[in-house]
Amino acid sequence: MHWLCLAIxxxxxxxxxxxxxxWEREELARPEMAWxxxxxxxxxxxxxxxxxxxxxxxxxxxxxxxxxx
Amino acid sequence: xxxxxxARAAERRPRVRLGILVVAILLATVASPLAALxxxxxxxxxxxxxxxxxxxxLAEYRGKVVYLDFWASWCAPCAVALPxxxxxxxxxxxxxxxxxxxxxxRQPELAKTFLRxxxxxxxxxxxxxxxxxxxxxxxxxxxxxxxxxxxVVRHVHRGFREEDVPDLRERIQELVTSGR
Numbered sequence: 424m425h426w427l428c429l430a431i432x433x434x435x436x437x438x439x440x441x442x443x444x445x446w447e448r449e450e451l452a453r454p455e456m457a458w459x460x461x462x463x464x465x466x467x468x469x470x471x472x473x474x475x476x477x478x479x480x481x482x483x484x485x486x487x488x489x490x491x492x
Numbered sequence: 493x494x495x496x497x498x499a500r501a502a503e504r505r506p507r508v509r510l511g512i513l514v515v516a517i518l519l520a521t522v523a524s525p526l527a528a529l530x531x532x533x534x535x536x537x538x539x540x541x542x543x544x545x546x547x548x549x550l551a552e553y554r555g556k557v558v559y560l561d562f563w564a565s566w567c568a569p570c571a572v573a574l575p576x577x578x579x580x581x582x583x584x585x586x587x588x589x590x591x592x593x594x595x596x597x598r599q600p601e602l603a604k605t606f607l608r609x610x611x612x613x614x615x616x617x618x619x620x621x622x623x624x625x626x627x628x629x630x631x632x633x634x635x636x637x638x639x640x641x642x643x644v645v646r647h648v649h650r651g652f653r654e655e656d657v658p659d660l661r662e663r664i665q666e667l668v669t670s671g672r
Contacts, residue, residue, distance in 0.1 A: 426507050444622065444625070444626075444630075445625070445630055445631060445632050445633045445635075446562065446564060446596035446622045446625045446633060447622060448633065449564065449566050449597065449598060452566040452568075453566070
């Protein structure tokens, strides 16, 4: 019986799953749905991050902390 | 006395069935196979209301080379595609080549606003329920189908960049001159 309960617990949340077809992405395409709505600001923050943290981010290489690269 | 291993197997059977059930539900909810239309297949004949009134029917264009474009106002490459397709349409005789579009916006006002900024002279069908892209198996936005005079798909173009125009022009030219 507990296996049935487990199956229901696993299956029930899946009822909320649905695939979004390419022509149904209207809401997902809205600017506010983007991870980084402002590309310029995202680029600036990314630059500060890798300069100060000397860490590899996005599409850049690790910096030395000087902020000059 | 029953064999212990047989008893264990019998005990396990409902769990296996439940496991299969869970996987089936998972696949049914997540997977959505779409049969993408490919080169050489017949284009489904559709008829839909036009974005600016009337109806748009693919069958009406039989006998002409048709470039069928699926677009939406929220699709960024479509903003590049529409003006480029309008220019391509004007490069070929209207009795031999036509551009036809299917808009998949949910609200016609969004599509009309988009067209006011980028006016085109070719007709757009309005399909907010997305029934036509299902028939064509559209996998990405925008997707276009180059259809010959007999209604057979000769090229499927996914996405759109300005650099794609020379290749498209060549393909259209080939179909127009070959008489297919």
